[in-house]
Amino acid sequence: DTGVSQDPRHKITKRGQNVTFRCDPISEHNRLYWYRQTLGQGPEFLTYFQNEAQLEKSRLLSDRFSAERPKGSFSTLEIQRTEQGDSAMYLCASSLGQGGREAFFGQGTRLTVV
Amino acid sequence: DAKTTQPPSMDCAEGRAANLPCNHSTISGNEYVYWYRQIHSQGPQYIIHGLKNNETNEMASLIITEDRKSSTLILPHATLRDTAVYYCIVRVSYNQGGKLIFGQGTELSVKP
Numbered sequence: 531d532t533g534v535s536q537d538p539r540h541k542i543t544k545r546g547q548n549v550t551f552r553c554d555p556i557s558e559h560n561r562l563y564w565y566r567q568t569l570g571q572g573p574e575f576l577t578y579f580q581n582e583a584q585l586e587k588s589r590l591l592s593d594r595f596s597a598e599r600p601k602g603s604f605s606t607l608e609i610q611r612t613e614q615g616d617s618a619m620y621l622c623a624s625s626l627g628q629g630g631r632e633a634f635f636g637q638g639t640r641l642t643v644v
Numbered sequence: 645d646a647k648t649t650q651p652p653s654m655d656c657a658e659g660r661a662a663n664l665p666c667n668h669s670t671i672s673g674n675e676y677v678y679w680y681r682q683i684h685s686q687g688p689q690y691i692i693h694g695l696k697n698n699e700t701n702e703m704a705s706l707i708i709t710e711d712r713k714s715s716t717l718i719l720p721h722a723t724l725r726d727t728a729v730y731y732c733i734v735r736v737s738y739n740q741g742g743k744l745i746f747g748q749g750t751e752l753s754v755k756p
Binding site: 572620632633637 | 746
C-alpha cells in the first residue's frame with residue numbers, strides 16, 4: 531500500500547499520560563499536515579511541515595503538543611499530560627508542495643483519554 | 645476560518661445524480677476549490693479539484709461558476725456507498741502553506 535499510513539489506529543490512555551502517534555506520508559511528498567477531528571466536526575488544522583521544517587502551527591496546538599519530522603519523511607505527534615479534551619481523531623495528510631496538487635489523508639489515529 | 649458555505653444535509657435517490665452546492669464568495673484568484681468526502685470513521689478521501697474550468701474524473705464532475713463564487717459537485721449516478729459527509733474546501737495558496745480549511749460539510753444520504 532503506497533498511501534498515507536498512521537499508527538496506531540486506536541489508542542486508549544489514562545489522563546495525564548503521554549502519547550505519540552506516527553505518520554508515514556506518501557513517498558516523495560514533501561508536505562505533511564496534521565489535523566484533529568472531534569465528533570460531528572470537520573477536521574481542524576494543527577500544523578504542517580515542508581520537508582523537515584515545521585512552517586506553521588495552529589493556535590489549537592498547545593504547548594503540550596509537539597510534532598517532528600526529523601528526516602523529512604515520517605512524522606510524529608506527541609501529546610504530553612493528556613486531558614479528556616484531547617480525545618479525538620488525529621489525521622495526517624501529505625502532498626507534493628506545488629499548487630493544485632491534491633493532499634491524501636491517512637485513516638487517522640483515534641485517541642480516547644479516560 | 646472556512647471560506648465555504650454548504651447545506652448541512654441532502655438526500656438523493658439511488659441511481660440519480662447528486663448535486664452538492666457550495667458557496668465561496670471570498671475566494672482569491674490563486675485559490676483552488678477542492679472536494680473531499682468522509683465516510684464514518686475513515687480519513688477524508690480526495691474527490692476532485694479545480695481552479696477555473698469545469699473538471700471531470702472517474703468519481704465526479706466539478707462545475708465552477710464563471711465568477712468563481714460558487715461551485716457544484718455532481719455525482720452522476722449515486723450509490724448507497726456514496727453516503728458520506730462531503731466537504732467543499734478553498735485551499736490556501738501554496739505560498740501560504742496549501743493547508744485545507746474544512747467547514748462543516750454536507751451530509752449526503754443516498755436512499756434506495
